[in-house]
Amino acid sequence: MTSGQEELLSRIATALERLAPAQTSATSWVAAPAYVWDGTGARTVERLDAPSLDLLRGIDLQKDMVVSNVARHAAGHAAHDMLLWGSRGMGKSALIRAAIRAAQSDAPDLIALVQVAPDALSGLAALFNELGREERRFIVYIDDLGFEDGDSTGPRQLRSWLEGGVEARPANVRIAVTSNRRAIVARHMSEQDDPINPRDAVDDRLALADRFGLSIGFHNCSQDDYLAIISGYAASLGLAFDEGDALEWSKRRGARSGRVAWHYVTELAGRAGRTL
Template identity: 60%
Template structure:
């Protein structure tokens, strides 16, 4: 028969083993000192720097640049500022503009504002993020990149509206949401939703469409990004290539864009990477 001392030793060993395999408790993050953070849903980790092109390298989006930068400055200084929806063509600089804009404002007002990017699987945890940020004397941009909801998702859009409109779980006064999406409505419109009909479900379908499209109206500032023309595409390439000392041919650049199926800031950057690789140079961004 085991003694009480032997039994206690076994219990201690089991407890030690469980402690070793248990996940470590998340380390509390300091929300006051880093320029940016990534929120995973359970915890956040700080970033030492924000990666983005220089603001003046972003061409063809001057109006969007001015409006977003003004809104970010207002937020940084604690003035009234909007939640923002950046929507439109792929690769036209939506997220790059936000990151570059935050860098510019941070250079003007160091430590006044931080960027917090929310991972794709962490939307349900936003109320906890709001709670933590609301306790900090600092301004925050909460960044949700490439947001989209499934066609049959009725919970996600309603949550987002609640966060924007001041519901029980709304974002705190020192934070604003910036969302990027390929569509202004964030949700795709299906052809069947636009069709009328005599069946008794037609009115309900129209209500559902209106409910989805109304989501974009909750953002105080909505900025569209559209495919660029040939001249703007070449101008974007010049803004990237010339500081690197890279020569380029306009016809070759336009052919590159045609092969990729789009003229955009992203395609321009990929073309510059191709030029740099052929020239034996490194680039970073």
């Protein structure tokens, strides 16, 4: 074969590649209640692990807003992107999962959860491209998100995804983010020392949080809420507990939260020789 013939065959092969249909995703986006996206592909989660909504206590207002918003999205109605921010261990991620499972209880095919690790954000455009071809609705969930100082790309991409940039999320997708900080990006006391306008730096960082239709705060629970959370879990599992012992557990941990309450219930189950 002459060099001219080889060149011609190469051109033909290149042209055929351009004409060939794009490779379809290997993921079946209607097969599972939840998925995990690693930046380049997805794996299915056959069972969505979430507590019952009635066991999420001390966050009634937050629960109502999240459950209602997820239900509206599942039904194809107008719904918000959500930022759940605030104290650690107060049920932010558990509430997202529980709201999805509640929406799936009557019609599991309507909606699914897709969890994205913070280090896989660069692959969100590819994920949106896949999800946008589906009729099913999705909550794309980013847990414990926080941008460090000097990271301008991440916040800029998130603003674009939320507010109609060229790679914005499709209509059948809503984004849910949990973060320990309302502003998502790091903030320091030095921001208050700006000699020109002490509010400019803070306002710029809060502007990202303002892109979410729902910005829902979670705060440290009271002693009564902490005991109510334990009571709910213990009753559902048939476990007895002593309030003084429960309070002593929280003192040793240095905090009261839903997570600390669940750790105490785990301790109760262990003492009783039970599995969870």
